[in-house]
Amino acid sequence: MKLLEHKGYYGSIEASVEDGVLYGKLEFIAALVNYEGETVQALKAAFEEAVDDYLATCEAKGYAPELPCKGSFNVRVGHDLHLAAAVKAKELGISLNDFVRNAISTATPV
Known part of the structure; x- marks a missing residue:
């Protein structure tokens, strides 16, 4: 779209x-x-x-306009994918948040 x-x-x-x-x-x-x-x-x-x-x-x-997208969101990925991502992030020595941020930025460059 x-x-x-x-x-x-x-x-x-x-x-x-x-x-x-x-x-x-x-x-x-x-x-x-x-x-x-x-x-x-x-x-x-x-x-x-x-x-x-x-x-x-x-x-x-007198109020601030909403900004499109706050910068945080919840994603429900299921147990197996959540665990696999957490393990991979730990192996890479980064947080799960950084792991997901890197995956999204690779797929959708700003």
Whole structure:
């Protein structure tokens, strides 16, 4: 799935065949922020306006806007994979957290 990006925020791109519109929402934050447009260019402009409006609203109300992804998350991998990763991390002399961080950064370079 392709995502839109503006000022560090990401948005989805969906289509409603019935309504003949493109639409989306900001991803990776709890606040519900929607946008729509009839063309790709209109959707992109609506997305950027939605991000700007979200940031302006947060500033006007005096609270910090949510950052997409906090930097920590829980992953349920099952006992066997958890144990294998813990053993491998110990063998490498690193923490399990560093082992997982290295695996993710190898798969998804920033």
